[in-house]
Amino acid sequence: MDRRKFYVVGDLVANVTIGVIVALATWLIVGPNWNMWLSMISMMALGMVLGLVLFFPFSIKLGAHETMIPAMYTGMWAGMFVGMIAAMMPLTMRHAAELGAMVGGAEILFIWIVNTLLRGISRETGEG
């Protein structure tokens, strides 16, 4: 895990921001009359695409790989999660934004944990 404060805070801010934006876009599109599965799948795809676009301004200071990979996952999960809830019940804009922020924070935490496990010298047989 990158322990430099700038990158720790930067990664968190980037993913929370992307999570909120994707959640708000989903909230604008999906209503309680939507089929839940259709909403989840379509908003997951939309979230991925938005993540792939929104990572770019953050990548200029934080690095392309370190922003692109988490941003796509944050977009995917935020779209799917908020899409599911928005299809099941009426959702306020604030609630949608909070859910998006939560997903963004959880996603970057997941990436930090995985990165901590994978970083360092790998087995000599490791591919990739």
Next chain:
Amino acid sequence: MADLLTQAKWDKLAPRFDGMTSQGAEKRWEPAKRDLFSHMRGKVLFLALGTGLDIQHFPPGQDILAIDISPKMVELAQPRLAAYEGDISARVMDVHEMDFAPESFDQVFTSCTFCSVPNPVDGLKVLNRVLKPGGQLFMFEHTGSRFYPFRQMMDLMTLISRRIGPDMNRHTVRNVREAGFRIIEVKNVYLDVVKTIRAERH
């Protein structure tokens, strides 16, 4: 004849290259790159030079020949080449068509190179040929991932990224082995996607 499509792609990207990478990736990867380049000894071949951003991480006083397929990149690298405190020169050259005599170099260093070389195993075989027996290959590369869900995501990203620049899903460690090198060490820098590879010519 050089791969004109690859050359044109990187020539087109050259004016925007520093803006895209100098503040983000270069700063973030600086510790790992400095660590890798600290192994430079003897006659060194470096690829791909790009706009010369990596030169700031080279230890001073080395004897380095750098190549890049893009004339525009090499042109933009001139100030950084001039500022290096050591013996460094640059040539426009395609890795597939390197005209160096066999066993010309003690070491070869690469930096984000084999994400873009069209035929990576062939290119690595050329590096094997120009290395002296026992010579070492040091690589700083981004590759695909072995793990779900990153592997699938890198495959998806490559559909877009290869149109403007590099592939995101290369199996570079496997390619190095296939080109006849013995892997000494693979060190992950970010996930198992950004990594350093150290290998030796058999």
